[in-house]
Amino acid sequence: MPTHLSLAAPDLRLDVNLLDYAVLAIYFITVLGIGFAARRAVRTSLDFFLSGRSLPAWITGLAFLSANLGATEILGMAANGVQYGVATVHYYWIGAVPAMVFLGIVMMPFYYRSKVHSVPDFLRRRFNGQTQLLNAITFAVAQILIAGINLYALALVMGALLGWPLLLSIVVSAAIVLAYVVLGGLSSAIYNEVMQFFVILAGLIPVTVLGLIKVGGFSGLADKVRRSALGDPGLHAWAGTGSGATNPLGAHWIGIVLGLGFVLSFGYWTTNFAEVQRGLSARNTTAARLTPIIAAYPKLVIPAVTVIPGLVALVLFSDLGKPDGPQYNYAIPLLMENLLPNGVLGIAVTGLLASFMAGMAANISGFNTVFTYDIWRSHVKKDKPDEYYLKLGRLATVAGVVLGVGTALIAAGFSNIMNYLQTLFSFFNAPLFATFIIGLFWKRMTAWAGFWGLLTGTVAAFASYIAFKAGLLNFGTELNASFWGAGIAFVVDALVSVVVTLMTAPKPERELRGLVYGLSDASLADDTLAGDRAWYRSPVLLGAGAIILGAALYIPFI
Amino acid sequence: MHDPANASGPADATRATDPADPAGAGDTGDRERAARLFDIRRIIGGLFLLYGVILTVVGLLDGAAAVQKAEGVRINLWTGVAMIVVGAVFLAWERLRPVDAPGAPAEDTTTLDTEETARHA
Numbered sequence: 183m184p185t186h187l188s189l190a191a192p193d194l195r196l197d198v199n200l201l202d203y204a205v206l207a208i209y210f211i212t213v214l215g216i217g218f219a220a221r222r223a224v225r226t227s228l229d230f231f232l233s234g235r236s237l238p239a240w241i242t243g244l245a246f247l248s249a250n251l252g253a254t255e256i257l258g259m260a261a262n263g264v265q266y267g268v269a270t271v272h273y274y275w276i277g278a279v280p281a282m283v284f285l286g287i288v289m290m291p292f293y294y295r296s297k298v299h300s301v302p303d304f305l306r307r308r309f310n311g312q313t314q315l316l317n318a319i320t321f322a323v324a325q326i327l328i329a330g331i332n333l334y335a336l337a338l339v340m341g342a343l344l345g346w347p348l349l350l351s352i353v354v355s356a357a358i359v360l361a362y363v364v365l366g367g368l369s370s371a372i373y374n375e376v377m378q379f380f381v382i383l384a385g386l387i388p389v390t391v392l393g394l395i396k397v398g399g400f401s402g403l404a405d406k407v408r409r410s411a412l413g414d415p416g417l418h419a420w421a422g423t424g425s426g427a428t429n430p431l432g433a434h435w436i437g438i439v440l441g442l443g444f445v446l447s448f449g450y451w452t453t454n455f456a457e458v459q460r461g462l463s464a465r466n467t468t469a470a471r472l473t474p475i476i477a478a479y480p481k482l483v484i485p486a487v488t489v490i491p492g493l494v495a496l497v498l499f500s501d502l503g504k505p506d507g508p509q510y511n512y513a514i515p516l517l518m519e520n521l522l523p524n525g526v527l528g529i530a531v532t533g534l535l536a537s538f539m540a541g542m543a544a545n546i547s548g549f550n551t552v553f554t555y556d557i558w559r560s561h562v563k564k565d566k567p568d569e570y571y572l573k574l575g576r577l578a579t580v581a582g583v584v585l586g587v588g589t590a591l592i593a594a595g596f597s598n599i600m601n602y603l604q605t606l607f608s609f610f611n612a613p614l615f616a617t618f619i620i621g622l623f624w625k626r627m628t629a630w631a632g633f634w635g636l637l638t639g640t641v642a643a644f645a646s647y648i649a650f651k652a653g654l655l656n657f658g659t660e661l662n663a664s665f666w667g668a669g670i671a672f673v674v675d676a677l678v679s680v681v682v683t684l685m686t687a688p689k690p691e692r693e694l695r696g697l698v699y700g701l702s703d704a705s706l707a708d709d710t711l712a713g714d715r716a717w718y719r720s721p722v723l724l725g726a727g728a729i730i731l732g733a734a735l736y737i738p739f740i
Numbered sequence: 741m742h743d744p745a746n747a748s749g750p751a752d753a754t755r756a757t758d759p760a761d762p763a764g765a766g767d768t769g770d771r772e773r774a775a776r777l778f779d780i781r782r783i784i785g786g787l788f789l790l791y792g793v794i795l796t797v798v799g800l801l802d803g804a805a806a807v808q809k810a811e812g813v814r815i816n817l818w819t820g821v822a823m824i825v826v827g828a829v830f831l832a833w834e835r836l837r838p839v840d841a842p843g844a845p846a847e848d849t850t851t852l853d854t855e856e857t858a859r860h861a
Binding site: 201204208209241373376381387388392395396520521523524526 | 780783784787788790791794795798799802805806807809810811813815816818819820822823826
């Protein structure tokens with residue numbers, strides 16, 4: 183389906199002037215300034231890859247959120263809002279928040295306290311080097327692909343809105359990301375993520391408010407959605423999911439709860455190193471645990487500035503998503519074009535471009551760490567001085583960005599960026615989550631069970647997707663196929679893990695201390711800080727609050 | 741695994757080989773100054789203040805066309821004022837609690853006694 187590029191709506195061109203470009207320039211001068219400043223603080227590979235484990239929870243929390251707030255959220259979720267209506271909130275309230283809370287409460291202590299550098303490094307400690315290498319390679323490939331998607335989405339926006347040619351946009355934005363990640367490593371990536379979070383909100387809130395005013399407020403919006411192509415089902419999240427055919431997602435509630443809410447979401451949020459890395463850069467265990475939980479609160483309300491604009495676009499632009507109209511992904515850019523005057527327009531464009539770059543920087547900083555630590559240092563050249571790995575990390579960053587430019591063109595072949603991402607997640611993260619959860623709670627699980635479970639699970643995910651594409655399995659929508667593909671991969675991984683475990687010898691308990699539930703490592707120093715005793719820093723309390731709030735938010739949209 | 745030729749001094753050698761030092765107590769003064777100056781709160785505060793002022797001025801000068809495009813709302817002015825407020829909050833936060841920077845937080849590095857915190861782990 184190489185129709186993506188030709189669909190780039192020729193009539194969509196933002197009326198940007200010098201003022202908007204000034205706003206954009208100020209932002210990128212600041213970003214590069216942070217890169218140069220951070221360079222002074224980067225002395226060791228630990229500084230470069232994990233920010234020296236020094237950041238407070240609110241920074242790592244917002245960075246955790248922003249690492250995911252790239253192309254996926256802004257354009258993809260608004261596109262889903264147009265296509266599926268209110269049901270898109272599943273991606274937030276059931277498809278993200280519970281998993282983020284689980285990561286913070288249950289899994290982060292294992293990650294952080296075992297002092298691993300990465301998710302594959304954890305697999306090496308819990309299982310063996312082969313499992314580490316397998317995961318490191320699939321992760322590295324996935325990050326490059328996703329970085330390419332971010333770049334491509336960015337280039338689409340720049341091309342459509344500012345009139346920049348595709349290749350020029352790709353090269354310029356890749357160069358900016360490259361500059362600040364090479365200079366400052368994870369620190370400058372994280373700083374930019376936090377900054378980007380506030381700028382994108384400053385751009386999206388005016389779009390949402392003006393969009394709502396234009397369609398006559400919430401009641402006007404609801405009326406008009408009922409009369410739109412989506413109709414009344416577009417206003418409900420759960421109605422019609424009993425049979426699977428009468429809701430816009432085309433998904434059964436079991437698929438939503440188990441596929442999206444459990445396998446896909448837990449897989450992505452708890453084992454995706456681009457996310458977990460933000461927690462590992464926190465200053466102590468409490469801050470690491472709070473990282474995803476602090477991120478969960480803004481995550482609950484982000485649909486207000488993605489799904490609502492999507493619905494507004496649905497009722498305002500009737501040709502959206504039609505064969506001869508603009509694509510779903512243009513929902514937010516179309517609103518910006520129609521509603522924002524110069525000035526705020528510059529802020530919104532800056533926020534969008536920054537969010538793509540932040541998303542890409544997250545992929546690249548995850549990639550360089552895994553490549554350096556888990557592929558090169560663990561399996562190619564061990565025992566080199568720290569300086570060597572720092573240099574290698576910078577080289578891997580350059581290579582990652584160059585490869586990302588290449589894969590940006592692959593992303594062009596898919597009709598909806600979000601579906602493509604979901605498909606990738608079901609390949610790489612669902613089986614990984616099965617391996618993790620069994621390995622964490624079952625100390626008998628053997629090293630080779632980790633490897634074979636992960637391998638067969640990943641292959642099963644691929645196989646189910648290919649079978650769906652070839653028409654052998656009928657899941658209806660692509661979205662539904664990713665739910666079920668993830669589920670199949672999870673089950674295959676779990677079954678193979680159990681069978682292989684029963685046939686092989688377990689690791690001795692002393693090697694598993696601190697890596698398995700119930701086998702704590704008494705030799706670890708406690709790192710709790712004085713302020714951590716306060717109730718507002720309790721991961722369990724804050725996590726429970728986020729889940730309850732998420733459930734409550736569903737009530738008006740059942 | 742640490743390179744003896746690494747010029748970064750003994751304090752950094754500790755940091756590189758001993759990641760069990762999460763608060764970064766081995767920091768040099770130079771590093772802390774850099775962390776202070778580039779405290780993210782100061783950067784966000786400054787950026788939002790600058791953006792806020794620009795938008796407020798633009799919002800006051802906006803012609804009828806710009807206001808009409810935004811459904812009759814002086815959106816530049818409103819956004820500008822909101823950004824000034826957010827920027828000021830960040831700068832005030834940084835002023836009031838400067839130690840919370842990603843350097844070596846003084847108040848927060850006090851480690852609690854182990855019995856007290858065993859349940860947190």
